[in-house]
Amino acid sequence: MSLLSVSNLTKSFGGLMAVNDVSFGLEQGTVMGLIGPNGAGKTTVFNLITGNYRPDAGEIMFDEQSLVAQSPHRIVSIGVARTFQTIRLFPNMEVIENVLAGCHCRMHSGIFAAMFRLPGQRREEQASLRIALQELEFVGLTDQATNKAKNLSYGNQRLLEIARALASQPKLIILDEPAGGMNAQETADLVRLIKEIRARGITVLLIEHDMSLVMRICEQIIVLEHGALIVQGSPEEVQKNPRVIEAYLGVDED
Amino acid sequence: MKKSYIIYAVMALVLSFSPFFLNPYWVDVLNNIGLYAVLALSLNFILGHAGMFHMGHAAFFAVGAYVTAILNTMYHVPIIWLMPLSGIVAAVFAAIVARPIIHLRGDYLLIVTIGIVEIVRIALVNNIFGVTGGSNGIFGIGRPEIFGLVIRRPHQFFYYIWIFLAVTVFLFRMLEDSRFGRALNYIKEDELAAEGSGIDTVHYKLIAFVLGAFWAGMVGNIYASKMMIISPESFTFWESVLYFSIVILGGSGSIPGVILGAFLIVGLPEVFREFSSARMLIFGAAMVIMMIFRPSGILPPLPRTYKLDRVRKGGSQA
Numbered sequence: 131m132s133l134l135s136v137s138n139l140t141k142s143f144g145g146l147m148a149v150n151d152v153s154f155g156l157e158q159g160t161v162m163g164l165i166g167p168n169g170a171g172k173t174t175v176f177n178l179i180t181g182n183y184r185p186d187a188g189e190i191m192f193d194e195q196s197l198v199a200q201s202p203h204r205i206v207s208i209g210v211a212r213t214f215q216t217i218r219l220f221p222n223m224e225v226i227e228n229v230l231a232g233c234h235c236r237m238h239s240g241i242f243a244a245m246f247r248l249p250g251q252r253r254e255e256q257a258s259l260r261i262a263l264q265e266l267e268f269v270g271l272t273d274q275a276t277n278k279a280k281n282l283s284y285g286n287q288r289l290l291e292i293a294r295a296l297a298s299q300p301k302l303i304i305l306d307e308p309a310g311g312m313n314a315q316e317t318a319d320l321v322r323l324i325k326e327i328r329a330r331g332i333t334v335l336l337i338e339h340d341m342s343l344v345m346r347i348c349e350q351i352i353v354l355e356h357g358a359l360i361v362q363g364s365p366e367e368v369q370k371n372p373r374v375i376e377a378y379l380g381v382d383e384d
Numbered sequence: 385m386k387k388s389y390i391i392y393a394v395m396a397l398v399l400s401f402s403p404f405f406l407n408p409y410w411v412d413v414l415n416n417i418g419l420y421a422v423l424a425l426s427l428n429f430i431l432g433h434a435g436m437f438h439m440g441h442a443a444f445f446a447v448g449a450y451v452t453a454i455l456n457t458m459y460h461v462p463i464i465w466l467m468p469l470s471g472i473v474a475a476v477f478a479a480i481v482a483r484p485i486i487h488l489r490g491d492y493l494l495i496v497t498i499g500i501v502e503i504v505r506i507a508l509v510n511n512i513f514g515v516t517g518g519s520n521g522i523f524g525i526g527r528p529e530i531f532g533l534v535i536r537r538p539h540q541f542f543y544y545i546w547i548f549l550a551v552t553v554f555l556f557r558m559l560e561d562s563r564f565g566r567a568l569n570y571i572k573e574d575e576l577a578a579e580g581s582g583i584d585t586v587h588y589k590l591i592a593f594v595l596g597a598f599w600a601g602m603v604g605n606i607y608a609s610k611m612m613i614i615s616p617e618s619f620t621f622w623e624s625v626l627y628f629s630i631v632i633l634g635g636s637g638s639i640p641g642v643i644l645g646a647f648l649i650v651g652l653p654e655v656f657r658e659f660s661s662a663r664m665l666i667f668g669a670a671m672v673i674m675m676i677f678r679p680s681g682i683l684p685p686l687p688r689t690y691k692l693d694r695v696r697k698g699g700s701q702a
């Protein structure tokens with residue numbers, strides 16, 4: 131039984147078929163890469179899974195629940211966290227508060243409890259703060275905790291997004307081009323980080339352009355082209371596939 | 385940090401004795417400042433913290449004032465009992481009108497909320513349900529009575545209003561510094577990212593409206609009993625503009641800023657009364673200059689502080 135199973139997923143924008151009849155399954159505990167040329171529909175697949183778009187057709191099952199027609203925040207609380215291709219932090223808020231945003235869906239105190247600082251509310255705040263700090267430590271940003279998010283370097287902003295996603299205690303984390311804008315050293319650290327995420331038992335689905343990164347960490351790869359899934363398999367299988375070589379890997383800029 | 389607390393404490397002390405050395409006219413000016421400060425603080429959650437351009441707050445204030453006026457004059461319900469009820473009715477009204485417009489952003493929301501305050505005013509003028517008294521309004525509203533003390537003189541109202549303001553500040557301060565306050569800030573910063581991080585953005589925006597309306601409704605109750613007569617002209621679009629300006633000028637999301645804003649926007653025109661006709665011009669120019677040189681207000685909010693060291697220590701023990 132797959133943790134995530136996507137079947138016959140279809141989405142068009144106007145006349146453009148961004149995602150066309152895509153089906154795949156993702157086993158618990160694996161790292162899967164989603165690759166394909168620009169405009170292939172990768173981000174759209176992510177946005178469909180995370181509830182930002184509604185599919186025209188198809189089904190998305192996660193942990194035996196349908197994610198279709200659920201709101202994005204619900205999907206986070208069901209256990210799917212994400213990062214964005216174009217970094218979306220809360221720029222004028224502190225790093226620690228950015229991570230606390232992820233904790234939010236696991237907290238329960240209401241406004242009454244907050245106004246009167248009921249003991250349960252105070253305990254919950256402390257516990258969440260602890261989780262947020264742990265996640266910051268996990269991605270290596272402890273020393274930035276009270277800095278504003280917008281003052282972080284590009285690579286660190288990407289890490290902060292990952293920490294925020296992890297703070298929601300997901301079963302599946304979806305990373306959209308996590309190495310985008312990172313230098314070689316930062317990318318190497320990211321590879322290690324993704325492996326550690328996996329070691330925590332969290333399933334990973336990622337879009338990435340850096341092929342060496344994808345080949346190093348993904349156990350499964352799916353390839354999209356013009357909205358359609360053309361190949362699914364292990365890195366070795368995918369690398370050898372003639373359609374992939376033609377569509378993506380081998381062919382240089384025309 | 386510590387220094388600002390001392391300054392606030394001194395100012396609170398001076399203020400609490402001010403009725404002893406001010407004449408009733410100036411005490412009444414302070415009373416109005418207090419009322420506007422609470423109204424602007426209740427708007428601050430919506431506008432300052434969540435960043436929603438809500439220009440219709442006077443509608444909720446009006447609902448509270450009319451609930452108090454109607455039930456007090458027709459059924460002689462004591463004013464004090466009507467305070468929570470006025471808040472609740474205003475909150476329910478807010479929940480109903482905000483629900484369909486909550487997804488609107490920026491200028492769209494601004495225009496629709498202007499519409500709401502105008503619709504409410506026109507409904508009041510047209511004597512809706514035959515209970516609002518049309519354009520004459522309602523008169524003969526009673527005074528609040530607490531533990532047998534009837535509040536009627538300006539200095540009595542001063543303590544009544546400013547204690548209400550103090551309680552509001554205390555509760556709102558707690559609320560800002562919580563999961564709720566943060567959720568509103570996430571929405572202001574990036575709504576899509578907030579939703580994608582697990583925050584129920586629609587829910588929190590609605591709650592901000594409902595909470596703001598609840599407080600505005602309670603201020604409506606105080607206002608009705610202070611004036612003893614209310615009419616639709618007290619609840620125009622211009623009122624909403626004043627609250628809006630107080631928040632923006634003082635500092636969006638900042639309690640001291642909003643209170644300072646109330647002093648400036650309600651108090652200064654009184655100080656410069658002799659310039660009567662020019663004062664709006666000066667006022668407008670001052671706003672423009674402010675927005676250029678201090679776009680986040682005179683006293684922008686300080687960042688929240690988290691006791692990270694304590695959590696770290698607690699973490700290593702556990």
Ligand SMILES: Nc1ncnc2c1ncn2[C@@H]1O[C@H](COP(=O)(O)OP(=O)(O)O)[C@@H](O)[C@H]1O
Pocket residue numbers: 143146148166167168169170171172173174175
């Ligand atoms: N919200 C949208 N409205 C219209 N077209 C869109 C939208 N999102 C994506 N598209 C289009 O769908 C196609 C796939 O986009 P995307 O999923 O972002 O590709 P990728 O992430 O693989 O680069 C592109 O042609 C893009 O222009």
Ligand SMILES: [Mg+2]
Pocket residue numbers: 172173174215
């Ligand atoms: Mg993309």
